[in-house]
Amino acid sequence: MIRVVIVDDQALVREGLRALLGRADDIEVVGEAADGNDAVRVVERTEPDVVLMDIRMPGTDGITATRRILGASPSTRIRVVVLTTFDSDDNILDAIGAGATGFLVKDSAPEELRTAVRIVAAGEAMLSPTVTRRVMQAAARSPRVRGTEMLSVLTEREREILAEVGRGLSNDEIGRELFISPTTVRTHVTRILAKLQARDRANLVAIAFRTGLVPPTDP
Structure with missing residues (x-):
């Protein structure tokens, strides 16, 4: 089983993601968090394989939480998939720098969500053409x-x-x-x-x- 923690400040989003992932026989949601600080605590307690992490949250944001989770142990097997809305998020490079392995639009199709979880759990990166183009745009503006x-x-x-x-x-x-x-x-x-x-x-x-x-x- 692939163990997943869902991090998002909106309860309805967390509930929807849990329902979609629950339809897969090989995926189990083992925890939820509404902010970055809570995410770190939940991950420490549950030791998931994959964390679905919202970038924009009150208090500690998803990038800071990702950095803390993955920085706690350089050899950690935990993989973070960032939940984003590409119309508004300009944090792709920051998320990559923090260690995120995958990126997923919040309104992705259910099977795309489950596929992303499986891909990153297997040790691969989830980089769609949309994400790659976004990286190009961010790189053009970066030193x-x-x-x-x-x-x-x-x-x-x-x-x-x-x-x-x-x-x-x-x-x-x-x-x-x-x-x-x-x-x-x-x-x-x-x-x-x-x-x-x-x-x-x-x-x-x-x-x-x-x-x-x-x-x-x-x-």
């Missing part, structure tokens, strides 16, 4: 870091794969683009994560844009 120095630890092939990750491609899609197997892509991604000391694939997307490896104007 760039010195990509030459940061990316110097990567081989030419690893930089090539990082660029494709930044564009939102899956391992299978990258393999088709570069004529290599998905297993080989996965091996390269693992090495890139280690070399850049990145937490997960979502963090790699942000790095690809912040270093200029992928121009924000790319499609």
